Amino acid sequence: MIVEKIQEYIEKKRKISPVHVNRASEIGHPCYRYLYFLRTAWDQAQLPTYKQQLVFDEGKLQERAVLRLLEDAGFDIVEQQRPYEIRELKLVGHIDAKIRVNNKLFPLEIKSMSPYFFESLHVVKDFLNHRYAHIRKIPFQLQAYLMLANYKEAVLLLKNRSSGELKEIVVVQDEKMQNEIRVKCQTINDLVEKQVAPEIHEEFDEKICSTCKFAHICLPDVKRKNEMRIVDDEELIALLEKREQLKPFHDEYLEVDKILSKRLEGIEKAIIGDFIVTGKWVHRKAYKVPETTYWKKRILRVVKK
Ligand code: SF4
Known part of the structure; x- marks a missing residue:
């Protein structure tokens, strides 16, 4: 109204x-x-x-x-x-x-x-x-x-x-x-x-x-301009649509989690609202990432909904 x-x-x-x-x-x-x-x-x-x-x-x-x-x-x-x-x-x-x-x-x-x-x-x-x-x-x-x-x-x-x-x-x-x-x-x-x-x-x-x-x-x-292959696969289309719907939540989750990691640094045990929060320092050993070849994908919706 x-x-x-x-x-x-x-x-x-x-x-x-x-x-x-x-x-x-x-x-x-x-x-x-x-x-x-x-x-x-x-x-x-x-x-x-x-x-x-x-x-x-x-x-x-x-x-x-x-x-x-x-x-x-x-x-x-x-x-x-x-x-x-x-x-x-x-x-x-x-x-x-x-x-x-x-x-x-x-x-x-x-x-x-x-x-x-x-x-x-x-x-x-x-x-x-x-x-x-x-x-x-x-x-x-x-x-x-x-x-x-x-x-x-x-x-x-x-x-x-x-x-x-x-x-x-x-x-x-x-x-x-x-x-x-x-x-x-x-x-x-x-x-x-x-x-x-x-x-x-x-x-x-x-x-x-x-x-x-x-x-x-x-x-x-x-x-x-590019030579694109047309893939007509219903399941792939449904997965791409689902990914598109979930993307904003994933981005927001990462953003919030990053802020929380910073804000909660040094808190070993605490009750915050309805949450129990614990934490400790963890030492990560340096290691060299072995060389590898992988497929890098990028997905863009061409037609806006
Ligand atoms: S940002 Fe916009 S103009 Fe630039 S490549 Fe992407 S869609 Fe094209």
Whole structure:
């Protein structure tokens, strides 16, 4: 009754916006083909799902709440959503705001996230080594902001969406990452000008491609180009469907288990809620993995359901 009406409203407001330049928020995406499609096929991008739109809207709400909180706490917050551009790179970005700390202004980026992500991120390296591409993108977004606004340091403020906790991370200018951004922008600009889509990387990542809004135009293209064998096996199809359904739970399990391993380190015996938790240090002997040949598979759904 209420939820259905809200869902209808949210679904109606989903939209795609034209993209004619490289965006700071996307420049850390690992796939050049994706960045190329963003510029050349933005009008064919799949609309966000209802759930993705909810997450996006929630992020915006949280961002406004954090800005209000900072102002209430007495911080000077200026230049909210100021647009920037580096014309020769066709690189643009809107910085959430700038914050004055000890009489010094810093570009400010606010990211609200689930407790799982919040607990796993402490320093820039944690972002860069993260298993999720959308988290690995964040330091590049901040480096792009530093280039755009011509600053040496920025503040990344993380908010735990469940507990409301905040965590601040100072992001310092990194020449190597900024050069990477320059090269990426120039490469995409050249390809867009020549209208040549980058080839799909042979090692394309199942996790990234399965949530890509251009998968429906990118992957059929790959299917056409490569000589694919058609296997018509009902049991295999059912297993692939089942795997697809279970995948999000598996990913979430691994993420939660990793956080728990860290949080429970050093606890030998404890009762936590309904759980008995025990642990001990285990010494693992170093050993050399013998050489072997194995079949590496990658599975991607071509037709979105
Ligand atoms: S489906 Fe994968 S390879 Fe194709 S554009 Fe998206 S991320 Fe890149």
